[in-house]
Amino acid sequence: MDAAPRSFDALPLDPELEVPVPFAAGTDVGYGDRAPGTVLSVRDLDHRRVTQCALSRTCGVCGAGLGRPLAFLGSRRDADRLAFRFPACHVGCALALLASYADVTEPVLGLDTAPGEWQVVTTASFEFVRPGTDDVDRRPTFQPHGLLSTTVL
């Protein structure tokens, strides 16, 4: 494990949008998809970190081990089809991220909609589904096995 988990308050800021950069978006330059010389960004997710979060069962926001229940953050469409792009997180981390992105008006973190339309759902378990050749969107998804709750801001 190379990158240490960080508390929400210690997450680095995106220099463009001035919002916290979650673990799954790559919190370190020169690591995963964030090549040396680039800047941190919440525009997209770091593919390697997404896989790491899925298999290591770590929070996509802070990078520490997950708790119970698991929270998923995504658009209404993600919630309707039970397939999320952003890894599972702590409930507190998901809600804190949602609150801190409230003023962002464009899609970020690889999601299809702006944060104003995001939802936080909770579940007990999920399946990490790697993309197949037939998939139009070639990113893995997190598919919860049923929902425990849904929070809409």
Add this chain to the structure above:
Amino acid sequence: MAISDVTEYTHLSAEEVEQLGRELDAIRQEVEESRNAEDAAYINRIIKVQRGLAAGGRLAMLASAYSRRAGKPALVAGAAMLGVAKILENMEIGHNVMHGQWDWMNDPEIHSSNWEWDTAQPAEQWKHSHNYVHHQFTNVLGHDNDIGYGILRMAREQKWHPVNLGQPVYNALLAALFQWGVALHDLDIERIRKGEKDPQEMKRQLLQILRKGRNQVLKDYVVHPALSGPAWRSTLTANMSANVARNLWSYVIIFCGHFPDGALHFTEEELEDETRAEWYLRQMLGSANFEGGRTLHVLSGSLGYQIEHHLFPDLPSNRYPEIAVKVRALCDKYDIPYTIGPLHRQYGQALRTIIKLSVPNGWTSSDQPEPPTPSRDRRRRSDAERPSRRPELGGWSRSLRERSAG
């Protein structure tokens, strides 16, 4: 070798590979949709048996201190019961719970987020080194740190070094002290030695290991012996025997998973555009099963079904026997090797590889087809150096030659 260069499956067309992937998806879906109370009862029953054995073993040791006549048999029985309890806890319960196999039950205790197992490695570090590094990069040289655990040369593609001459000794030490070797696994001593490890993360991990290791030592070598009063020394010896038995057993089982003949190693070139079906194939070709009865499989954490475990690490372990029948049928249908043999033969092959690879390649013959790629450096990679899977960068990959021609 890269997955697309593996002769065992290059006879398949791209369509056939895709179809195989779909058939494996269907197996997964069928099991997911049929998980039920019987599965939940299985894991609850195993935990009950394991806790009964642990408590019984501790009580037998305690009783042995106060009975001259039954003292020795009770002590031996206690050590045996505790050893089996530790094996069950680590293999069939802890390892599988931490994969998330039982998360669907929404049980507050039997959940991958909460389970802390009876061994020196902190669960959080296991979930990184095993669930992520080993299961994502299975048998990929330089990425899967389980290939020789950083101290053994287990593939002919790895460069030989004179230090490898000591492999038989390192192997014996690793087996006897397995829980402590595993405890240090995610720390990555090699990267610490080279000054490549984030000091903050190293300190955090070290503290976790020290805390967990201290608790394990206190439990087995201080508190329980102290409870035995004057018989503290025999209880301490019995606890140590149980731990060593668990170490030897888990070492043997784990080394049977990827090191018998037929389990292939891969290189990193093709990881970038590996698709889901190719990922399935790499798991199948890089793993090896062993045969045995139901008790043997339960005691080995269902890792006798290593192929099925690597295909579906988060499906309940009690369903692997039925999955294995279907996976084997698929291997027959697509003419893909399904590596399996009795436990003694699988371990014998792994041990022979350890001994043979302690000397340079030229001194021994290969038991596997020679890899087309030359020797490469064997240093461990950091998380930053591990590639993400980027399937959008390429379609189905065949061989490098075919791809260049295309």
